[in-house]
Amino acid sequence: MSNINISNLSFRYPDSSDNIFNNLNLDLDSSWKLGLVGRNGRGKTTFLNLLRGNLRGTGKIQAKLEFNYFPLTVKNQEQLTLYALQEQVSFEQWELERELNLMKVDPELIWQPFNSLSGGEQTKILLALSFINKNGFPLIDEPTNHLDEDSRIQVIAYLQQHSNGYIVVSHDRAFLNQVTNHILAIENTEIHLYQGNFASYEDTKTKRDKFNQDKNEKLQGQIRSLNESRKRVKGYSLQSENNKKASAHKNEMHANINKGFFGHKAAKIMKRSKNLERRM
Template sequence: MGTIKLTHLTFGFDKQLTLLFDDANLTIDSTWKLGLVGRNGRGKTTLLQLLLGNYPYQGTIQFPLRPVYFPATIADHEQLTYYALSEVADFELWALEREMNLIQLDPQVLWQPYQTLSGGEQTKILLALLFTQADFFPLIDEPTNHLDIQGRQHVADYLQRKDGFIVVSHDRQFLNQVTDHTLAIEKSQLVLYQGNFATYEEQKALRDEFELAQNQKIKKEVGRLKKTAAEKAEWSRSRETDKYGKPSEKGSGGVFDTGAIGARAARTMKRSKNIENRMYDQIGAKEGLLKDLEDVDRLTMNYHESRHGQLLKVENLSLSYPEQPPLFVPLSFELDRGKITALTGPNGIGKSSVLHYLLGTFAGEANGELLRPRIKISYVRQNYENNHGTLQDFAEENQLDYSAFLNNLQKLGMERNVFQNRIEEMSMGQRKKVELAKSLAQTAELYIWDEPLNYLDVFNQKQLEELLLSIKPTMLLVEHDQTFLKNIQAEKISLNRTVW
């Protein structure tokens, strides 16, 4: 197919103090199935946008193919899906239906309003649209977001049949299935690995282990140098004092030897300074060795345990849209204090709709009974595009403790220089962190989180696991990552489809 070549690529956003890419060089074979990984905010999506030619940069990018980006932007969500897609790209209906069948998506969704499709259905339809286009190179950004377990496997099977592409994802299992090369954007460099995410993790762990061993070795050396420097400095000061000692002490540092002693003291001070300089060189070397090790801090949560033993009781709940059958079999469940409960089920069955119903924002028809005491609820939304403005304005608007809000953002890996950016200028991962940090800073007795892991890297996922296990808040969530649900010891409630 061709070769993608980056030469001396340098780029950074105007408001950022550090460059995302500084004189980067990279060669990619377009037949590779390349996984693009790295912490949020390191520039994964930005690199895709640079390949698309959407940002000015220094250096050169040779891209002999036509890049196409996923997900495409849908302008009018109220239109029927077919017409909404027609405004994005030219395609033949038969070709789109073929791709929909391959990704196991019912072609009938084409004749539903786009906004009524679940997040997983929207992901699948946009992937199907992507692969109807000829003579292109796919740049795929987070295709597993909003997909259930089965949907993720469908997409993995689908991409395994395709030729070369670049895919960004934080789903390790998914990357292991679909990629044969991995490009990691680390703190200081681009590192290319021949192999999938598991290969990258193994080799990165070995490199980190070596760097940590070097760190311990250098720390010991630095400690020795500091001690030696302090001893030499103290000795030189004592010899300088001897220049003005007792006159009777001739030939041993007395007044008649002040010139000689002063020269010796000066030489000693010079040697001490040289030792000190070497010490700082060693410290610099240590910092260089550790530049790609990640620090992960513990998050905080403003959870207030409710005096109520039971915070939710739902009996025979049924939800539907006008002239549509119920989304699921009538649902009953209880949520007790200190329990984490997950709603599970396939995409489109109505998990998010249940959350909207509990929050009083469901737009369809509801039947059943809800018992809930008056409690404070914090909500992490699946869609948060209307977050905007500066972080300070956002905190004031949502009545957040500004320092706690920023503290969690920093712990989630957001760089301090990003704090000055407007939210709408941030990457999707950074914007998700804003939504999550907002919830963590809010005083709440019940947390309702809708797919909290979307766009979050592996480090963030582990932070949330540790936080929820230590705090044990009352929580109802929708999440498709089964490893995460197992690790936080979530109790599962399954929604089942109605049969008509």
């Protein structure tokens, strides 16, 4: 068990003036089964590439782990699967067979050309490859794309029983709900960590959004009320300003005294109006 420590990580692409991430701070346990969620284009793949070292931002990512990315792009797909994979990743045959047995996938598939395998078979073999290194940490990007229902169940059972932690990206909510115990949610330029599976995250987020909506509506009501008060007070201020003019009291013996009185009153009301503006 190890930690992935991310401190003050910021990143933006060279052709953009806006940060994808801004001062991220995360401390992740490598035994956690993390689901990475967020709207399209908000940085899920970027975050995985930052962890892999394919992109560089400011700040630090510290981990005594090797990040294993799924799906690996197999270069020589006409070769036997075992040899095609060993050309790109260092591992022993028995290690891949061990993972395939855990997934209840026939290990004999590795003796077929990679391009002769179905999309689901390729997915399962490449996923098994991601878990070969016991000091590795798999970064799994959309693993259910080519899986039928039976294969999907196989993969879910495999991930549930595996002791290794990982980060998985998927648009399949039901899948995420079964294979995660923590959620990383991309929200604006930040990533927030939630304990629990995807259903727990959704419940927490729904309650938080409802709280923020109610708070916003309350604030909008207060702003409307303050605005009405400000307009009313501003009217009083203008009236007092007019009243302080000696010409408005030319028939009074103490016009100069009244002018000072009304000036003081106008200043107090104007101050109150400014306070209302600041509160708004």
